[in-house]
Amino acid sequence: MSGHITKRKTTLALVRAEDARLPSARVRVVLLARESKTCREVELEVRRRQLRPRRATRSRRGEEGNEGGEGAGSGFYVIKDQEPRVVLEGGDVELVLVQGPGPWRLTPGARAHILGVDGLCYCPKRESQAAKEARAELAAYGLATSSDVSSQDDPLLEKGLVALFGRQDKDAPACNAQSKDPSRLSKVLDTIGRTLISCASVQIPMVLCKPFAFLRMTKVDAKAPRLRCCDASAVVSLIEHRGQQMRLLAAPGASMARYGQTAACLVFDMLLGVIVGVCLTLREREIGDFLFDSVGYQFQSGVMRKRVLWVLSQHAPLGFKLNEGLDEVLGNTVLFAIESWHVFTAQLAPFGPQLLFTIGVLSLLGGGLSMVLAFACDAASFVTLHIQFLYNFFARLHRFQLAGMSTFWKVMRGKKRNVLRGRVDTGDYATGDLLFGSMAFLVFGFLFQTTLAYYVMFVGLWLLTVVVHGLLLIAIKMLQCAPIYAVGQTVVRPTRYPRGVVLDLCQEPWGAALELRGLYIGVGEILGAWMSLIGPFGEWARRHDTSGFAAAIRGGHQISLAQADFPRYQDDATTL
Amino acid sequence: MSRSHGTEGEQAASNGDPEEVQYLFREPGRRDDEREDNAVDPRVFLKRMRIENPPARALATLFVDTLVVHRQIALVLLDFLVFLLHKDERVTAKGMFGIELHFFAMFYVLLICVVALVARSRSKDARRVEQGALCMLLLATFSPLLRTLTEAYSSDTVYTLVSLCGVVHLYLYDYQPDVDALRFNSAVSLNAGFLMSLLLASRLETSEAVASFLLCSILLLALVPMGTARASFARHGVIAVLMNVSLFLAVQYGLHLVERSGLAVAYSVVTFMVCVVCPFLLWILQTRKHVVRGPWDVAKVDQVELD
Numbered sequence: 002m003s004g005h006i007t008k009r010k011t012t013l014a015l016v017r018a019e020d021a022r023l024p025s026a027r028v029r030v031v032l033l034a035r036e037s038k039t040c041r042e043v044e045l046e047v048r049r050r051q052l053r054p055r056r057a058t059r060s061r062r063g064e065e066g067n068e069g070g071e072g073a074g075s076g077f078y079v080i081k082d083q084e085p086r087v088v089l090e091g092g093d094v095e096l097v098l099v100q101g102p103g104p105w106r107l108t109p110g111a112r113a114h115i116l117g118v119d120g121l122c123y124c125p126k127r128e129s130q131a132a133k134e135a136r137a138e139l140a141a142y143g144l145a146t147s148s149d150v151s152s153q154d155d156p157l158l159e160k161g162l163v164a165l166f167g168r169q170d171k172d173a174p175a176c177n178a179q180s181k182d183p184s185r186l187s188k189v190l191d192t193i194g195r196t197l198i199s200c201a202s203v204q205i206p207m208v209l210c211k212p213f214a215f216l217r218m219t220k221v222d223a224k225a226p227r228l229r230c231c232d233a234s235a236v237v238s239l240i241e242h243r244g245q246q247m248r249l250l251a252a253p254g255a256s257m258a259r260y261g262q263t264a265a266c267l268v269f270d271m272l273l274g275v276i277v278g279v280c281l282t283l284r285e286r287e288i289g290d291f292l293f294d295s296v297g298y299q300f301q302s303g304v305m306r307k308r309v310l311w312v313l314s315q316h317a318p319l320g321f322k323l324n325e326g327l328d329e330v331l332g333n334t335v336l337f338a339i340e341s342w343h344v345f346t347a348q349l350a351p352f353g354p355q356l357l358f359t360i361g362v363l364s365l366l367g368g369g370l371s372m373v374l375a376f377a378c379d380a381a382s383f384v385t386l387h388i389q390f391l392y393n394f395f396a397r398l399h400r401f402q403l404a405g406m407s408t409f410w411k412v413m414r415g416k417k418r419n420v421l422r423g424r425v426d427t428g429d430y431a432t433g434d435l436l437f438g439s440m441a442f443l444v445f446g447f448l449f450q451t452t453l454a455y456y457v458m459f460v461g462l463w464l465l466t467v468v469v470h471g472l473l474l475i476a477i478k479m480l481q482c483a484p485i486y487a488v489g490q491t492v493v494r495p496t497r498y499p500r501g502v503v504l505d506l507c508q509e510p511w512g513a514a515l516e517l518r519g520l521y522i523g524v525g526e527i528l529g530a531w532m533s534l535i536g537p538f539g540e541w542a543r544r545h546d547t548s549g550f551a552a553a554i555r556g557g558h559q560i561s562l563a564q565a566d567f568p569r570y571q572d573d574a575t576t577l
Numbered sequence: 578m579s580r581s582h583g584t585e586g587e588q589a590a591s592n593g594d595p596e597e598v599q600y601l602f603r604e605p606g607r608r609d610d611e612r613e614d615n616a617v618d619p620r621v622f623l624k625r626m627r628i629e630n631p632p633a634r635a636l637a638t639l640f641v642d643t644l645v646v647h648r649q650i651a652l653v654l655l656d657f658l659v660f661l662l663h664k665d666e667r668v669t670a671k672g673m674f675g676i677e678l679h680f681f682a683m684f685y686v687l688l689i690c691v692v693a694l695v696a697r698s699r700s701k702d703a704r705r706v707e708q709g710a711l712c713m714l715l716l717a718t719f720s721p722l723l724r725t726l727t728e729a730y731s732s733d734t735v736y737t738l739v740s741l742c743g744v745v746h747l748y749l750y751d752y753q754p755d756v757d758a759l760r761f762n763s764a765v766s767l768n769a770g771f772l773m774s775l776l777l778a779s780r781l782e783t784s785e786a787v788a789s790f791l792l793c794s795i796l797l798l799a800l801v802p803m804g805t806a807r808a809s810f811a812r813h814g815v816i817a818v819l820m821n822v823s824l825f826l827a828v829q830y831g832l833h834l835v836e837r838s839g840l841a842v843a844y845s846v847v848t849f850m851v852c853v854v855c856p857f858l859l860w861i862l863q864t865r866k867h868v869v870r871g872p873w874d875v876a877k878v879d880q881v882e883l884d
Contacts, residue, residue: 322729324725324728324729325725325728325729326725412768413764413765413768413772414764414765415764428764430764431708432708432767433708433711435764436712436715436771436795436799438768439768439771439772439775440715440719440723440771440775442772443726443772444719444722444723447726447727447730448726
C-alpha cells in the first residue's frame, strides 16, 4: 500500500474516538517515509468536545452501530496542528506511530476530507458519494459549522476546518463542574468525618502509649512528649482514616476517579467486614479458643519457661559458655517478667470472647475487615509487650557490654578515646586504674557469652513479632488501596483506561487510509500494579534496610516498625 | 684494626675491610625541624663513645643488667607458686592476707620514707594510701564474681591463656623504667600480668582465697618492681645480686614444696641462660662488632684519638 505524498498541508480530522473521556491531551505523531528514510515528529493537541447530535439525525446515530462504540455521549476528537508543520517528501509511509490517549480511527467519511496530512496524502482527489454522506453526517453533528465556537478558540477555523463542539459532555468529570452547595448527606458525612478525626487526634502522654520510647528519649527529644492516639494504635489510626474517607466523600470538588475509588474501597472493605463480623459474632468462642491454642500457645507461660530453661541448662546451647551465676540471675529475671505478664493477661483472658464479639459488631457496623486487621495488629503488640520489654532490656545490656569491652580493651593497651579529636590517644593511667581496667575487661569478656545467649533468643522472638506486625500493617494498607473502582470500570468497559494509540495503514477501496488502534490497561495489569505495592509497603513498614538490620542486631540497636499511618489522598485522579 | 668515622649519612660498610670498625653518626641539622633525636655533635662523638660505652659494657655490668630480667621471671613464678599454694590449700587465705598486709604496710612506709628524703608531699601520700584502700575494696567486692568467671571453661584453656599473658608480660616489660615516675611505662605489660593473675584467681575455690591471691599478685607484679625501680640502692650491683639470689632460692623452695620438680629444673636452666650465657654471648658479640651506629649502640670501643 502506498500513499501519494504531496506538499499540501491540511488538518487531519478524526471522528468516532471510542470512549475516551479526557478533556484534552497532547498526541505525538511520528511519521516515517520509507523511501527518503526521513522521520518527522509532530506534537498535536487534541481537544475533545461533546457530541450532541441534532434531533433530525438521532435515528441515524443509532444506525452507526458498532463503528465506534456507544451512541450519545461518545466523543470526537479533533487534531489541531501545531506549528511548525512537518512535511515529508517522497516515498511511502512505512510506519506511523501515535502516542496518546485514544483510540483513534478514521471513518471513511473523514478520510474523504483529508487532502493531505503533513507528508501523507490520501485519495480521492475528488469527493465521492461516501465523502458527501460523511460530510453531511459531520454537519449533523455540528462539525461543519463554525457558529458555536469563536475563532479565538480555534485559529484554524478561519481556514475552513472542522469546527469544535460547543457543549460539554454531561458525564464530564466533576472537577470541571462549578462548585455547588453541599447537600445534606455531604454535611452529615463531613461532620462524621471531622468527629472521627478529632477523636483520633487526641493527644496523650507518650509515657502511657510508648513507655519504652519515652524512656529512650534524650533531652532534645523531650520537647514532644505527647503523641496522638492515632500514632500509637492501628485501630485509632484506622478510625482517623475512616474520617478522612467520609470527608472526601462529602467534598464537593472531588474528582470522579478519586470519589469512585474511595467509595469502592469502603464498600469492599465493609462487605468483607460483614462476612468476618458475622463469623466473629456467631462463633466468638470457637475462634477465641482456636487463637489461644495456635498463636497464644507460643507465648504461654509454660512454653516461654521451657525456652528460658533451655538457655539456663548446663548443656551450653549453641556452644555458648554460660556463667552460672549471671545465667541464674538473668534467667530468674526473665521468668519473673514472663510470669508477671501472664498473671496480668490471665485476668483478661475470660473477656476474650466478648472482645471478639465487640470487634465483630464494629466490623459489621462499618469498620470493615480493616478494623479486624487493625485490632489484630494492636492485640499482637499488647500480647507481646513482655517480649518487647525483655528485648529492649537485653539489647541495651548487649550494647553496654560491647561499649564496655571496647573501652576497657583500650585501657588494656594504655589508650583512651579522645572525644574532642575523635581518635584514640595514649592514656596516662595509675596502677589502680590499670588494675580496675584489667578486672573489668576480664569480667565483660567472660560474661559476654551469657548475655549474648539471652540477647539472641529475644532478638529472634522480637523479629518474629515485628514480622507478624508488619504483615498485618501491609495487609491493611493493601486493603485500603485496592483498585476496586478501576477493576470494575475495566470489567464493565474495557476501553476505560487508554494507554496508547497505534496508527496503522490499511487499504481501503479508495486507497490508503490511516487506522488508529487504541491500547488499554487491562484487569491483569491493574492487579499486577496493585500487588507490586507490597514491596514499597514492606520497605515502609521496616525502619531499616537489609544492611541496617544486620548492623542493628550486631550492635544491639533498636529494631522497630514505622508508625501505622494509612495512605493519604492525593490530588491525582487515581490512587494507582 | 683501622677505624673510620662517617660525616653525613651512613658510610657504606660493605665496601670497607670487614676488620675495620666504622663509627657512624649523623650531623645535626641546621634547623630545628631537621634535628633528630639521635643527632650527635661530631666534635664530641668519639669522646662520648669512649666515655659512655666502655664502663656500661663490661661483662660484670652485663651480668648485673640481666638480673632485672631474672627478677621479673622470678616474680611471675612466685605469683604462680602462691596460686598453687592456695589451690593445694597449703596456706590459708587469712594467713596469707595477714602476711600481705604486713608487706603492704612495709612497702608504704618504705616508700614514704624514701620520698621524704627527696621531697615530702602529704597529698601524694594520702593519695597512695587511698588508691591502695580502693584496690583492696575492689578486690573484696569483685572476688565472688571473679571466682566464677571461668567455671564454664576447661583448665587447659585457662592455663593456655595464663601462659600467653605471662609471656606477653615478660616480653613487653619495661626493664629500664623511668625512675622519676611512680607509674609503669608499659601498661600492656602490667595489664597482661594482672590478667594472668585474674585468670589464675578464677580457678580458686573460695572468695577469700581469690582476694588474698590477687593482693599478693599486686604486691609481686606492681609494687615490688615499682619499689626496686624507685629505690636507688636496689640498683647497686651487690644488692641486686643478693636480691636475685634470694628470689631464686625462694622460687626453688616453693617449687619443691608444691612438688613441681620439672618446673624447677626448667627455671634453673632459664636462669642460667638468662644470667650467664646470654650476657657472655653479648659481650663476645660486642668485641666483634664493626659497625657502631652511635653512642647508644652496644659495642666495645677502643681508645681513639680525636681529630
